[in-house]
Amino acid sequence: MSRSVIVVGGGHNGLVAAVRLARAGCRVTVLEQGVEPGGCVWTETHRSGVVVERGAWEHAGVLAVARELELDVDYVEHPVAAGFHFADGTQRVFHTDLEHTVRELGADGPAYRRLVELADTLFGLLGTFATPPTPTQVAAALATVPSGDALFRTMVQSAETVIEAxxxxxxARAALALQASHAQVPAWAPGTGLFAFLLPLAHGGPSVRPVGGSRALVDGLVAALEAAGGEVRTSAPVVRLSTHRRRGAAFGGGLDESGGGGGGEVELADGTVLAADVVVSTLGLPRTGSLLTDPAPALRAATNDLHSGHFNVSELTVTVVSSAPVPLPWHDTDAIWYAVAEPGDVRRGFGEILAGQLPTSPWSMVGRGRQPAGVTGAATWLSSVVPLDAADGPWTAERERLAGERLVDHVSSVLGVDLRAGLVDLVVSGPATWAGRVGGDGSPNHLDNTLDQLLGWRVPGHADLRTELPWLYLAGAGSHPGGGLSGASGSAVATTVLSGAATPPPRVERLRAEVRGLVRGFQAYRSMRKGIR
Structure with a gap:
């Protein structure tokens, strides 16, 4: 019989894994604690009929997966990878076309091109590893390469140091630093040098938005899963993971045939017990460990070595629902733009956040959502950063709304427009909202994106997404390559599961998967909107 698989968590990585496994002949059930799948890919229809994005926005990182899986999703390409608008009217635009970008950067153009070439060199080296390498392995490999020592120093420096050099x-410096900080770690922190390449990695491929909003991706994945014979169960929170040791546990309405001692067992909050040959957890590793009843010393040791929230960064998204579109000071309204009062705000703001304070002059991503035919209203999407733990008390819905109103007014000032014109509603999502929707404490990555928790150390000792329990595999934002809308870890875990428990997949296939996943993952950090899974 085909293997049975339970995927815990219905975010996009869990759904990508489920589709790949179902199409390979596995019997797949996805368990999602919420009332709908998607996780941080979250789109709602407002009572006014306006489509509101509450989570992920840009889909460049996941486009390759959507096309490879032949999902029923239509994408609109736009030529701007990221634009930056400052309060004095200065703009810096980074096009998907590198030559266009180099020309517009003027005197800095040649230096920026060298940064792109450096990114290609470094990621080309990373691509030679069959599985995500640890930084130690990267250092050893670079030791044999001309100028390799200097390249490794780039990784351990701060992104700010790399950019300013x-x-x-x-x-332009502020633009790259702001993009680098999408890793949820300040660009001035040591060991963030890799993230200086997030903007240089944006060239050469299309930037895209899905027609119908981000939920089109979720709908496409669910439809593909169901067409392959799989299913998604919502309102199904998991309370226990363990090795299956008894016959007869219900699975998908039938009976598990693996026999005593085979596979994994999952218990739901309503008391339902399901068993399967394989369980894929897309939850964060600490949460996975808290649900696990088996000893699993290696997994628990890895959990104890992890840390999250040391820089106190979380996110705040606000959608301004209005009766008509508010003019924005740029032409490509499908692209992500950043509103920044002045270059120094990025550095100062992260210091204030570390102290538990809202940034005095918050920067924000800004997007204009396309609306369905016949809808006269409009939605302007903002996304900024706030402290995960505020110095003056815990987050509540009311505090999120007040922070959202403050952000709208500040961005209006930076852009020189009134985002409240024709205001119908403000839809706000902050740390408390996200903790309730996708679990965890409201931190979007489960782990800090510091050098000790990157590449093959995300998760330490589990770079191939296997665990010491032969039935349990890991995926999601807490595993390589981390948060972001890419489907990389979902694709990688499916490859690992299908390779069998004992024999790794052919090196060339793993190499291709890891190269694609690594590059997509790092590209996707710029579109990362709540990778808590």
Whole structure:
């Protein structure tokens, strides 16, 4: 019989894994604690009929997976990878076309091109590993390469140091630093040098938005899963993971045939017990460990070595629902733009967040959502950062709304427009909202994206997504390559599961999967909107 698989968590990585496994002949059930799948890919229809994005926005990182899986999702391409608008009217635009970008950067153009070439060199090296390498392995490999020592120093430096050693224009520097901080770690922190390449990695491929909003991706994945014979169960929170040691546990309405001692067992909050040959957890590792009843010393040791929230960063998204579109000071309204009062705000703001304070001058991503035919209203999407733990007390729905109103007013000032014109509603999601929707404490990555928790150390000792329990596998934002809308870890775990418990997949196939996943993952950090899974 085909293997049975339970995927815990219905975010996009869990759904990508489920589709791949179901199409390979596995009997797959996805268990999602919420009333709908999607996790941080979250789209709602407002009572006014306006489509509101509450989570992920840009889909460049997941486009390759959507096309490979032939999902029923239509994408609209736009030529701007990221734009930056400052309060004095200065703009810096980074196009998907590198040559266009280099020309517009003027005197910094050649230096920026060298940064792109450096990114290609480093990621080309990373791509030679069959599984995500640890930084120690990267250092050993670079030791044999001309100028390899300097390249490794780039990784252990701060992103800010790398950027300032390359560019002279303060506005371009701020743009790269802001993009680098999408890893949820300040660009001034040591060991963030890799993230200086997030913007340089944006060239050469399309930037896209899905027609119908981000939920089109979730709908497409669910439809593909069901067409392959799998299913998604919502309102199904998991309370226990353990080795299956008895016959007869219900699975998918039938009976498990693996026999005593085979596979894994999952208990739901309503008391239902399901068994399967394989369980894939897309939850964060600490949460997975808390549900696990088996000893699993290696997994628990890895959990104890992890840390999250040391920089106190979380996110705040606000959608301004209005009766008509508010004019924005740029033409490509499908693209992500950033509103920043002045270049120094990025550095100062992360210091304030570390102290538990809202940034005095918050920057924000800004997007204009396309609306269905016949809808006259409009939605302007903002996303900024806030402290995960505020110094003056815990987050509540009311505090989130007040922070959202403050952000709207500040961005209006930076852009020189009134985002409240024709205001119908503000839809706000902050740390408390996200903790309730996808679990965890409201931190989007489960783990800090510091050098000790990157690449093959995300999760330490589990770079191939296996665990010491032969039935349990890991995926999601807490595993390599981390948060972001890419489907990389979902694809990788499916490859690992299908390779069998004893024999790793052919090296060339793993290499291709890891290269694609690594590059997509790091590209996707710029579109990362709540990778808590």
């Amino acid at each position: 390359t560019l002279t224009d303060p506005f």
